[in-house]
Amino acid sequence: MxxxxxxxxxxxxxxxxxxxxxxxxxxxxxxxxxxxxxxxxxxxxxxxxxxxxxxxxxxxxxxxxxxxxxxxxxxxxxxxxxxxxxxxxxxxxxxxxxxxxxxxxxxxxxxxxxxxxxxxxEHVRVELAHRVAARRLVERLTRGEHEVLDRIAMGKPNKAIARALGISLRTVEDRRRKIYRKFGVDSLAGMMQIALGKKYVSCFHDESA
Incomplete structure (x- = not known):
């Protein structure tokens, strides 16, 4: 056909x-x-x-x-x-x-x-469906959460992220918890499956942190 x-x-x-x-x-x-x-x-x-x-x-x-x-x-x-x-x-x-x-x-x-x-x-459709689902989760993040996620994806620890962004360690940890909640995961591995395994691409939004 x-x-x-x-x-x-x-x-x-x-x-x-x-x-x-x-x-x-x-x-x-x-x-x-x-x-x-x-x-x-x-x-x-x-x-x-x-x-x-x-x-x-x-x-x-x-x-x-x-x-x-x-x-x-x-x-x-x-x-x-x-x-x-x-x-x-x-x-x-x-x-x-x-x-x-x-x-x-x-x-x-x-x-x-x-x-x-x-x-x-069928394989392509499944992969695209996963990418779309991941993209919709990422779109829910604020700009500040994107900034934290970008650096987590680069392997940066919380303290290094805080220094790079000029924010407190507590703020980094709070944004990280919010990312977990929005992604519906409870671990770093779960978050990275979405951020990396599902073709995450950084795309900042205007919403404030």
Missing amino acids: KKRVVVVKSPSETRSSVRLLAENMGASVGVFDTAEALLHKLADLALDCVIADLRLPGIDGLKLLEQLQTRGLHTPVIFVSAAADVSSTVRAMNAGAVTVLAEPLDQLKLLDAIQSALRPS
Whole structure:
């Protein structure tokens, strides 16, 4: 049975080349100009992979990924963009994207990304579901808790963290307890399984400590 790949991107030479490559791999390819158009038809589609522009008109690529996840679809998503910066790339990967490819596209990298997304589907979906769950837990942390978690992930002890951040040891311990509670764990090992084993990527939030 053919794999179903959907490309969400405004008409362009890049979109045509992505479609051609996926078809040459034996996939059935659908093309949409906007995220809204895809979401409108979502109930009628079986998706194995989505290739989308990060900067779509209307609902952008990250919002599209969020919408798919909200609907319980952990379909592998590959982002392409002519304007992918560090911030948007980190946010995309933290949200569960397979990868972010810069335009003009490297055909070999795109081929590898599509093959990874389609092989094997169930394993990829489970991994992405875990990453999404971990990302949602991490999003609950305040900026101060993120700062502590970053340094714990680097192997820093509480006293060193306190010195580096210019806060008291008691504050570090308090933030650590809050991280445990928000992650639903009761040990350092449990916390690190989420922070490291589930592809945690630092992404500070504006909420104060």
